[in-house]
Amino acid sequence: MMMTPLQSDFGADMLAAVFPITLFRKASSRLMNHKLILREYRTVFLSKKVYFPISKAHELVTEIGGEIIEVPEDFFPIKPRKVLSLRQLEKKYGIPFPKSINIIGDIALLNYIPDPAYMNKIGQVIMSNYGVRAVFLKTMEIQDPYRIASWRRIAGYGDTFTVHYENGCMFALDVTRTFFNPRMGGERLRVISQVKSNEKVVDMFTGVGTFAIPMAKKCAYTHAIDINPAAIEFAEINMKLNNVPENKLILHNMDAMNAPKELGSFADRIIMNYPERSLKFLHAAISTLKPHGGIIHLYLFSRDKTRNAIIDTAKEKIVKNISHLVKAIKFLNIMASKEVAPRKFLVIIDLLVIKR
Numbered sequence: 274m275m276m277t278p279l280q281s282d283f284g285a286d287m288l289a290a291v292f293p294i295t296l297f298r299k300a301s302s303r304l305m306n307h308k309l310i311l312r313e314y315r316t317v318f319l320s321k322k323v324y325f326p327i328s329k330a331h332e333l334v335t336e337i338g339g340e341i342i343e344v345p346e347d348f349f350p351i352k353p354r355k356v357l358s359l360r361q362l363e364k365k366y367g368i369p370f371p372k373s374i375n376i377i378g379d380i381a382l383l384n385y386i387p388d389p390a391y392m393n394k395i396g397q398v399i400m401s402n403y404g405v406r407a408v409f410l411k412t413m414e415i416q417d418p419y420r421i422a423s424w425r426r427i428a429g430y431g432d433t434f435t436v437h438y439e440n441g442c443m444f445a446l447d448v449t450r451t452f453f454n455p456r457m458g459g460e461r462l463r464v465i466s467q468v469k470s471n472e473k474v475v476d477m478f479t480g481v482g483t484f485a486i487p488m489a490k491k492c493a494y495t496h497a498i499d500i501n502p503a504a505i506e507f508a509e510i511n512m513k514l515n516n517v518p519e520n521k522l523i524l525h526n527m528d529a530m531n532a533p534k535e536l537g538s539f540a541d542r543i544i545m546n547y548p549e550r551s552l553k554f555l556h557a558a559i560s561t562l563k564p565h566g567g568i569i570h571l572y573l574f575s576r577d578k579t580r581n582a583i584i585d586t587a588k589e590k591i592v593k594n595i596s597h598l599v600k601a602i603k604f605l606n607i608m609a610s611k612e613v614a615p616r617k618f619l620v621i622i623d624l625l626v627i628k629r
């Protein structure tokens with residue numbers, strides 16, 4: 274889909290106010306105050322820019338640092354009045370839909386399509402049902418160490434950049450460059466709500482800052498680490514998007530194994546959301562806790578068959594891993610979430626550690 278600054282030869286009939294993504298918040302509130310935004314359409318995010326559907330050209334747009342362009346009418350998704358579930362769509366259209374979908378900002382992600390013959394149809398239906406700009410299908414499973422998959426667009430236009438709202442914050446991200454799982458929003462809120470204003474926090478595997486940014490707003494300060502340079506690039510954008518001061522969130526593009534050496538031993542609370550490998554980093558986390566000890570939020574995957582076995586094995590592994598480093602461990606909370614893949618469970622553990 275092509276767009277040009279106020280000149281078009283393809284029958285454009287809508288106006289978009291375009292801003293660099295870091296101006297999103299400012300532009301949004303000022304355009305809204307001037308009642309310039311057409312509320313029946315969705316805001317669009319593309320290649321680190323935000324596009325607002327506006328009713329008329331106005332000098333305010335350039336004043337804020339944006340520009341006005343013409344776009345085709347179908348550039349902005351229409352906000353749906355009613356969203357049907359995937360099962361309801363299946364009944365309505367009489368074709369098989371996938372079992373689940375992830376809506377992230379203005380895009381939809383599908384892990385698979387039951388019958389590829391219906392790929393185009395499913396893409397189009399999902400676009401209008403959820404009011405998204407594009408639909409992407411996973412073409413390669415998530416790979417370590419950055420935990421990112423490959424995606425192919427099956428409907429709509431544009432790239433995999435978007436902005437997602439979660440827990441009162443905005444997160445700019447690109448699913449082909451950074452990890453993001455919208456299904457963890459509730460769990461992130463559970464952890465964020467525990468943090469106290471005087472605490473110093475370390476988020477060892479921060480991604481685009483989904484734990485660290487809301488935490489930094491509440492606590493004394495947060496150090497957030499990720500080995501993926503793109504994750505840190507987006508976390509930096511997200512600090513600006515969410516008005517997080519530089520002294521409240523310090524970002525590190527490094528291996529979390531180096532946390533104790535680079536940051537010292539000061540943390541009251543550590544988040545370890547890398548379920549595939551977090552156990553291997555547990556000793557580094559303990560060294561990064563303040564000398565007396567502190568709280569660790571640890572995530573693991575388990576393929577054990579029963580809930581009791583999942584919990585017992587997780588406890589055993591943790592104790593075996595760190596017993597030589599600690600005086601005492603208390604499991605404040607340990608639970609197995611619902612299946613994240615066939616016979617694969619996420620284990621959520623809050624651990625109080627007293628160091629030797």
Ligand SMILES: C[S@@+](CC[C@H](N)C(=O)[O-])C[C@H]1O[C@@H](n2cnc3c(N)ncnc32)[C@H](O)[C@@H]1O
Binds near residue numbers: 418419453504530
């Ligand atoms: C499962 S994601 C979690 C992201 C984030 N906490 C969230 O909830 O969205 C794991 C993250 O760990 C990062 N990672 C992998 N190995 C790492 C390492 N050795 N040191 C630091 N970060 C690492 C990946 O790049 C990825 O962003």
